[in-house]
Amino acid sequence: MGSTDQNTSQRNQTILVEFILIGFSDFPNLQGFLFGLFLVMYAVILVGNSLILVITKIDPSLQMPMYFFLGNFSFLEICYVSVTIPRLLADLYRQNRSISFLACAIQMYVFLVLGVTECFMLTVMAYDRYVAICKPLLYPLLMNKKLCIQLAGGCWVSGIPVHIGFTYSVFSLPFCGRNWLDHFFCDIPPVLTLLCGNTFLIEMMIYVIALLVVTIPFMLILGSYVKIISAILKLHSTTGRAKAFSTCSSHLMVVALFFGSGTITYLRPKSSHAAERDKFLSLFYTIVTPMFNPMIYCLRNKDVTVALKKFLLKCIVL
Numbered sequence: 001m002g003s004t005d006q007n008t009s010q011r012n013q014t015i016l017v018e019f020i021l022i023g024f025s026d027f028p029n030l031q032g033f034l035f036g037l038f039l040v041m042y043a044v045i046l047v048g049n050s051l052i053l054v055i056t057k058i059d060p061s062l063q064m065p066m067y068f069f070l071g072n073f074s075f076l077e078i079c080y081v082s083v084t085i086p087r088l089l090a091d092l093y094r095q096n097r098s099i100s101f102l103a104c105a106i107q108m109y110v111f112l113v114l115g116v117t118e119c120f121m122l123t124v125m126a127y128d129r130y131v132a133i134c135k136p137l138l139y140p141l142l143m144n145k146k147l148c149i150q151l152a153g154g155c156w157v158s159g160i161p162v163h164i165g166f167t168y169s170v171f172s173l174p175f176c177g178r179n180w181l182d183h184f185f186c187d188i189p190p191v192l193t194l195l196c197g198n199t200f201l202i203e204m205m206i207y208v209i210a211l212l213v214v215t216i217p218f219m220l221i222l223g224s225y226v227k228i229i230s231a232i233l234k235l236h237s238t239t240g241r242a243k244a245f246s247t248c249s250s251h252l253m254v255v256a257l258f259f260g261s262g263t264i265t266y267l268r269p270k271s272s273h274a275a276e277r278d279k280f281l282s283l284f285y286t287i288v289t290p291m292f293n294p295m296i297y298c299l300r301n302k303d304v305t306v307a308l309k310k311f312l313l314k315c316i317v318l
C-alpha cells in the first residue's frame with residue numbers, strides 16, 4: 001500500500017457520486033431478449049395483481065379477511081416489483097447504467113422496507129389460514145375488520161424504522177475503489193463489496209435483521225402449515241383433504257422459494273458471494289415469486305376464479 005494508492009482511493013471517495021449497474025450487460029447478445037422477457041413479466045405482474053386487487057375490493061362474495069389480505073398483498077407486489085423492474089428495463093433499453101448515489105440508497109431502502117412487508121404479510125396470511133382451519137369457531141371473533149387493518153398496517157410500517165438505521169449505516173461508510181456494481185439493482189451484497197471501511201458491524205446488523213424479518217416469520221409460517229396439515233389429516237372426506245392439501249402445498253412452495261432465495265442471499269458471509277450466481281438468485285425474490293404468488297394464491301381458489309370470470313365478463317359487455 002503506497003501513499004499514491006491511498007491518495008487515489010481518497011480522491012475516488014470524494015468524487016464518487018454515482019454507481020454503474022452492470023446488470024446483464026455481460027450478455028450483449030441477449031439485451032433485446034432480456035428486455036422483452038422482463039417487460040412481459042412486469043406486465044403480467046401488473047395486470048394479474050391489479051385484477052386481484054379490484055375483484056377483492058368489489059366482489060361481494062370476497063368480503064372476507066383472507067381476501068382483504070390477498071388484495072393488500074397484490075398491491076404490495078405491484079409496489080415491490082416497481083422498485084426494481086422499471087429501472088432494470090430502462091437500463092437495458094438505454095444501455096446507460098449509471099445510478100446516482102442517492103437513487104441507489106433510496107432504491108435499497110424502499111426495496112428492503114417492502115421486502116420486510118412482504119415477509120410479514122405472508123406470515124399474516126398463513127396465520128389467517130391457521131385460525132380459519134384450526135379454530136373455525138373463533139375465526140369471526142379473532143379476525144375482525146379492525147384487527148385485519150391493524151395487522152396489514154403493521155406489516156407496512158414495521159420495516160420503515162429498522163431500515164432507515166440500516167441504510168444510513170451502509171451509506172455513511174466510505175466507498176472507495178471501483179464504482180461499478182455487478183448487479184441489476186442496489187441490493188445489499190453487491191453494495192457491501194464496494195465498502196472499504198470496517199463492515200463488521202454492518203454484517204452483524206444484516207444477520208440480526210434477517211433473523212427477525214426472515215427466519216422468525218418463516219418459522220411461524222412453517223408452524224402454521226404444520227398445524228393446518230395435521231388438522232386436514234383429521235378430516236374425513238378425501239376430496240376435502242386433497243383440495244386443502246393442494247392449496248397448502250402450493251402456498252408452501254411459493255413461501256419456500258421466496259424465503260429460500262432471500263436467506264441464501266442475505267444470510268451468507270460476504271466472502272462466499274459470486275456476482276453471477278447472486279444475480280440469478282435474486283431474480284427469484286425480486287421477480288419470479290411476485291409473478292407466481294398471486295396466481296398460486298388465486299387460481300387454485302374457486303371463489304376467486306368465479307369472481308374473476310364475472311368481472312372479466314362484465315368488462316367485455318361494457
Ligand SMILES: *[C@@H]1O[C@H](CO)[C@@H](O)[C@H](O)[C@H]1NC(C)=O
Pocket residue numbers: 071072075148149150152153154156
Ligand atoms: C392495505 O392495508 C393498509 C393497512 O390496513 C391500508 O392502509 C391500505 O390502504 C391497504 N391497501 C389496499 C390497496 O388495500
